[in-house]
Amino acid sequence: MTPQQPPSGGVRRSHPDRHAAVPPWRDRRVQRVGFQVIVVLIVGLIGLLLWNNLTSAMARTNLTFGLGFLSQTAGFEISEGLIPFAATNTYGRAIQVGLLNTLYVSILGIILSTILGVMVGIARLSRNWLLNKIAAGFVELMRNTPLLVQLFILYFAVLLQLPGIADSITLPGSVFLNQRGLFLPRPDATATFPLWLGFILAGILAGLIGWQVSSRREAAGRPTYRAGTVGLVTMLGLPIIGWLVAGGSPVAFDVPVRGRFNFAGGLSLSPEFLALLVGLVIYTAAFIGEVVRGGIQAVRRGQIEAAYAVGLSEMQTLRLVIFPQAMRIIVPPLTSQYLNLAKNSSLAIAIGFPDLFNVSSTVANQTGQPVSVIVLVMAVYLAMSLFTSLLMNLYNRRVQVLER
């Protein structure tokens, strides 16, 4: 009895008399390797050709490669940034300022658009017809017009048309809005702040412990003795006690004061920053709203009915049944919305906010090294995107584990 034949190409080799030897160009393995070699060669050749053209063109136009320009003096001002910058600083620092601005507006934008987006998503599911339709109208309006047009409307047609300093719109709580931007009181720490901070941290700790105890007991089906509520009350109560104990307010508000030409003190947000942030937030919130709605609607009706049938309250159903299942569907598209927001922040250049791309294009113009700058900027965006994906994948894994 012959041993069972291996199912691979070995069959052919073991019976040279029954099958003619396969010529190499017909051999599947040779084909596979050959095809890859050809593809790599073609791509490599095209790359080499482009590289050749690039170097000769750069030699012709006196452009060079390299990142040496990063340590040269920039010689231009940047209108705003999280770290101080002057014209005497280097190009490297200018790009740092731009990167920090991009990160700042992206992170703030992600937080705010998530909050607004969840609200929009829930409004889209509301049984109140008016609320539902308004949310739907908002979503369609945002999704079907270009973000750049929205930014232009916000910046050129709204914020820059606001009254001047003298006629600022005054909102309660020393908040002023005018064509120079938004001016808010800025909280500053006083001497008693560290003590108060201790109370806040203790409160947060108590809240976390209460929440953990509560959810563990709930998951195990034991009475929770309202541990969550107790934790929440402690979390809110401790800072209040701390405020009284500390004696003297731990936080002093630096209120913006109207001068002749501008406001002094306080926290000021430029119209460029405001337009970019608000534009990104409302645009992305519309997309996030649809993601949230889709996720919640994907939870089967039977799940919710079953939850009510076993006697869970409406809140418990939302928290224990709907939310964990919806999150599994929501997280992946939410990640791509976050990435879109970060990428869309590069539209800052059109309204003059100094983000990474805007500053870099100035640097590219001044140094005459566009190629290096573009490669650098793309690498930074790639790194940001990979990092966000990594974080969201970790979170996604956590959510997915909750599955059973």
Add this chain to the structure above:
Amino acid sequence: MTPSTAPSAPDLPPPIGIVGPIGWLRQNLFSSPASSLVTLALGAVLALVAFELGRWAWSEARWGVVTANFRLFLIGQYPLEAAWRLWLSLFVVSTLSGLSAGTAGGTIRTLATWLAAGQALLAGLAFLSELGPVVSGALLVNAVVLWLAFFLKLGRFVPRPALTWAWLLSIPVSAVLLAGVGGTPLEPVSTNLWGGLLLTFLLALVGILLSFPFGVLLALGRRSSLPAVRLLSTAYIELIRAVPLVTVLFMASIMLPLFLPGEIRIDRVVRAMGGITLFSAAYVAENVRGGLQAIPSGQIEAAQALGLSTYRMNRHIVLPQALRSVIPANVGLFISLLKDTTLVYILGLLEILGIGRAVLAQSQWFGAQMEVYAFVAAVFFVLCYTMSQASYRLEEALGVGQR
């Protein structure tokens, strides 16, 4: 003999609070105290906003900025005496759409309906502007020809392959008509003069058409079992998807000229088209990959069992099914591409938003920002909203996600 029953009570109308308009109000707007409160508050805000907007649009807004510059918004600085070439190429596309729509299925039918409606709308607007009744009439004729060919199913009399070839030919024909050729009656029109909605559409259309074959190859490459091919495709797709379109456009505008041999000059519009194509190829690839993944592995195994080569399997079994199912996703991509073409404004091209900025630089329209941007936003809204509705219907017709 019928069994005698007690005379039943006459049928009463249902209580007025449950059905009819009052019932509807009760159920949808005032179902609970909280809901009533929300309704009243939102209603008040909405009424206020609508009133203010209406007052502004009716009495304050200077819409003259749009009607006076309508030609710029529509075709940019494309010379008026050569504009007939635009209408002619639109006529070619309209006729072909009408022929195809009469016989083909939902996809082309929806798009054709939309094209006809769009041209009729443009005809109306052109009538009100300096373009006048001739242009308006030309556009209207296009719409009518499209509808006639569609309704009379004139496509029956044209063999299918001929129609396919005509479609393929219409691309170079339109390109020649638009750009012109030196030394012929068709005077060349520099791409610097292309602008407005014309440029917006051209950028998006060229972007999606050129990137399609490239994207299909990338998608196949990413699913390939050959590591080198897979690695190259994946790297390209992920790199492009990670960076903003602006950086790709910037790269295209600065680096494309450097990549080409010194003698070749390419103008800014072509550079922007190149950038958009490179960019959208990665997104098309991801769409197509979704379509490829949706194909049951039994199809592929059956093809292999029949001894088809990889090429034949993809050509006859895999791609026809995959491409059909990704049409709605690609319509979605076309919509976002159409919106993204506004970014070429940053490169200094005068697509519809760039035209808007240029119009605002005219001294007599100083301060009419809201009117111009509201008009541009409205144009995009009409285009994108109708297309997205069409693509939803398409999705239902194709039964995507139900297989």
